[in-house]
Amino acid sequence: MTRTSAPGVRIDDLTVVYKTPAGELPALGGVSLSLAPGTITGIVGESGSGKSTLALSLLNAVQPPGRISGGTVEIDGLGNVVDLQGEELRRARGRQVGYVFQAAQNSLNPLKTVGKQLLDLGRSHDFDDLPALLKDARALLGRMGLDGGRVLDSYQHELSGGMRQRVGIMFALVLNAHLVVLDEPTTALDMITQASILRIVRDVHHERGLTTLIITHDMGVAAEVTDSLAVMYGGRVVEHGPTTEVLGAPRHPYTQGLIRAIPRLSGDIDEARALPGRPPTLGTIPKQGCVFRERCPIRIAVCDTVDPVPVTRDARTVACHAVGQPATPVTPKEFA
Amino acid sequence: MRSVVRRLSGHLARGLAMIWVVMTLSFLIIRNIPGDPVRGQYEKLIEQGMSPDAAERSTAALYGFLPKGSLWSQYVDYLNGLIHGNLGQSLSTPGTGVATIIASAAKWTVLPVLGGTLLSFLLGVTLGVYAAIKRSGKLGDALSISGSLLHGVPQYVIALLVVAVFSTLWPILPSGGPVDIMFTPGFNGPYIASLIQHATLPVLTYALASYGGWILAMKSSVATVLGDDFIMAAELRGMSRGILFRYIARNAILPLFTILALSLGMLFGGAIFIESIFNYPGLGLLLVNSIGARDYALMGGTFLVLTVAIVVANIAADLLYAVIDPRVRKGEAA
Numbered sequence: 134m135t136r137t138s139a140p141g142v143r144i145d146d147l148t149v150v151y152k153t154p155a156g157e158l159p160a161l162g163g164v165s166l167s168l169a170p171g172t173i174t175g176i177v178g179e180s181g182s183g184k185s186t187l188a189l190s191l192l193n194a195v196q197p198p199g200r201i202s203g204g205t206v207e208i209d210g211l212g213n214v215v216d217l218q219g220e221e222l223r224r225a226r227g228r229q230v231g232y233v234f235q236a237a238q239n240s241l242n243p244l245k246t247v248g249k250q251l252l253d254l255g256r257s258h259d260f261d262d263l264p265a266l267l268k269d270a271r272a273l274l275g276r277m278g279l280d281g282g283r284v285l286d287s288y289q290h291e292l293s294g295g296m297r298q299r300v301g302i303m304f305a306l307v308l309n310a311h312l313v314v315l316d317e318p319t320t321a322l323d324m325i326t327q328a329s330i331l332r333i334v335r336d337v338h339h340e341r342g343l344t345t346l347i348i349t350h351d352m353g354v355a356a357e358v359t360d361s362l363a364v365m366y367g368g369r370v371v372e373h374g375p376t377t378e379v380l381g382a383p384r385h386p387y388t389q390g391l392i393r394a395i396p397r398l399s400g401d402i403d404e405a406r407a408l409p410g411r412p413p414t415l416g417t418i419p420k421q422g423c424v425f426r427e428r429c430p431i432r433i434a435v436c437d438t439v440d441p442v443p444v445t446r447d448a449r450t451v452a453c454h455a456v457g458q459p460a461t462p463v464t465p466k467e468f469a
Numbered sequence: 470m471r472s473v474v475r476r477l478s479g480h481l482a483r484g485l486a487m488i489w490v491v492m493t494l495s496f497l498i499i500r501n502i503p504g505d506p507v508r509g510q511y512e513k514l515i516e517q518g519m520s521p522d523a524a525e526r527s528t529a530a531l532y533g534f535l536p537k538g539s540l541w542s543q544y545v546d547y548l549n550g551l552i553h554g555n556l557g558q559s560l561s562t563p564g565t566g567v568a569t570i571i572a573s574a575a576k577w578t579v580l581p582v583l584g585g586t587l588l589s590f591l592l593g594v595t596l597g598v599y600a601a602i603k604r605s606g607k608l609g610d611a612l613s614i615s616g617s618l619l620h621g622v623p624q625y626v627i628a629l630l631v632v633a634v635f636s637t638l639w640p641i642l643p644s645g646g647p648v649d650i651m652f653t654p655g656f657n658g659p660y661i662a663s664l665i666q667h668a669t670l671p672v673l674t675y676a677l678a679s680y681g682g683w684i685l686a687m688k689s690s691v692a693t694v695l696g697d698d699f700i701m702a703a704e705l706r707g708m709s710r711g712i713l714f715r716y717i718a719r720n721a722i723l724p725l726f727t728i729l730a731l732s733l734g735m736l737f738g739g740a741i742f743i744e745s746i747f748n749y750p751g752l753g754l755l756l757v758n759s760i761g762a763r764d765y766a767l768m769g770g771t772f773l774v775l776t777v778a779i780v781v782a783n784i785a786a787d788l789l790y791a792v793i794d795p796r797v798r799k800g801e802a803a
Contacts, residue, residue, distance in 0.1 A: 194704070196701070224707060226706060227707030227708075232702075232706070240698055241702070243720070244719055244720060250703075253708060254707075257707055257708045257712055288796070305706075
């Protein structure tokens with residue numbers, strides 16, 4: 134029942150709404166996105182763009198007051214996750230889809246050692262051979278440069294941020310899940326730990342043959358590890374394509390703005406230009422028309438009334454009315 | 470292991486210091502209460518026409534001793550006696566040691582207090598979990614409201630209500646006393662049945678008086694833990710419901726153990742009202758009676774026992790916390 138190869142994922146017209154005093158507001162407005170088997174896909178965007186909601190949808194785990202109100206998430210070997218519920222859904226979580234939390238979050242029970250929680254995980258998924266599970270965990274931790282035996286005997290408060298994050302990755306992989314979702318895996322880590330975690334993610338991804346989804350707001354992280362990159366804004370995927378192309382020649386005005394906003398290590402800080410305006414919140418997402426138009430430098434009349442449909446042209450999907458016309462030139466800069 | 474020893478010895482030193490302070494204060498307060506039974510007896514005898522010498526001898530014979538010397542030397546004598554485990558002689562029941570009286574009263578307090586508190590703890594904690602999980606439903610509202618109501622009513626009012634309901638309106642239980650005197654004491658059915666009958670209302674009062682606090686504390690504790698990241702993490706790893714429940718319960722109950730240990734200590738103080746209402750011969754009633762009789766030694770002894778109970782409960786709470794919370798065990802900040 135457990136797959137031994139990387140599954141593909143097809144998200145189609147996924148809509149997630151949050152119940153608020155002002156009625157149900159959309160956090161995801163009809164997102165369509167495919168993850169090719171065996172690839173690392175990145176999702177970038179500002180806070181509140183719906184990245185984490187999209188990640189949670191892959192496990193059908195959108196937290197109340199939110200709910201998936203439409204669309205499908207097809208995962209090879211699992212079917213439409215949106216239809217799963219109860220025990221079936223619980224078993225898919227962890228076993229088929231591994232989830233790695235933001236490093237700053239405490240994803241471990243503070244009262245139990247890592248090893249005991251691993252045994253809880255094994256029992257929850259009816260593993261008969263618990264010693265083998267422990268052995269796998271030790272091997273995985275060893276692979277990530279940790280002393281597996283010691284870590285399994287440790288409590289959360291005895292581990293550093295980078296160690297916790299590796300333990301989190303171990304938990305996501307130890308049941309042999311082949312689809313792994315990482316939500317801001319390196320946020321709150323120092324640069325050196327961040328680099329080593331990213332290397333681990335990339336190496337383990339190749340060794341185990343995974344399909345990986347990484348949520349991040351850090352363009353550097355996305356550039357470093359992802360094969361393809363989706364840019365989200367206001368609950369929509371506005372651009373999606375191979376990472377080098379999206380970063381090297383961004384087509385959507387929002388992607389262009391994001392890249393211009395990155396400060397360089399060397400050079401003038403003023404070269405980095407922040408996008409004017411603010412990202413929309415749940416309540417301020419326009420009901421009709423393009424969600425980005427208020428901040429868009431190439432806005433045209435049709436943007437006010439019609440939500441642009443994502444158009445795919447040579448491996449690149451862009452949702453913008455203006456992009457069909459001659460694109461505004463962006464100073465193409467080598468992405469550092 | 471060494472840190473546990475160090476921790477324990479620190480606790481003991483602080484506990485002893487605390488006991489000494491309370492003992493000194495209560496010694497001073499007690500000696501300054503107007504009315505002195507020994508002097509009263511002495512003066513009564515003189516009024517009856519006895520010579521001062523004879524009156525002094527007679528009083529000394531009655532009480533077994535005579536308070537002599539300055540306040541300071543009495544204080545030194547008192548502390549010296551305490552160190553040797555001698556709580557002194559009771560004045561209101563001449564010829565009986567304070568320790569004996571307290572020991573025989575203690576059992577009437579310890580068992581009902583323990584029973585009542587544990588009962589309300591178990592009930593409150595269990596219902597508190599439901600109140601938290603169903604907090605947006607009718608059941609959760611009802612549980613929370615019952616908790617708030619009971620939490621706001623003072624113990625002695627609950628005691629009176631309980632007596633009114635179960636002894637007057639619907640007379641099924643005795644309203645006072647520890648046991649019916651018609652039964653021979655010992656391990657026999659009727660005597661034990663009578664003991665239990667008489668203990669029911671005091672235990673019920675202790676339980677009702679603290680139940681509200683438990684349910685409210687547990688509810689807020691569970692609500693906090695439910696919002697913790699690791700609970701969602703466990704859920705997304707596909708942990709079974711049983712394991713999730715244990716994760717929530719164990720983390721939520723943690724802060725309540727401290728309150729439990731402390732409230733056990735505090736309840737001995739609360740026994741004063743409840744034992745007076747139920748005429749139950751425990752430490753609380755003993756304290757009230759000894760104050761009425763100006764029985765210094767007995768007052769001092771009862772204060773001492775109540776103080777020691779609270780200090781011991783504090784130490785027990787801290788050690789217990791170290792056992793159940795690994796973050797405290799290692800001596801690190803939680």
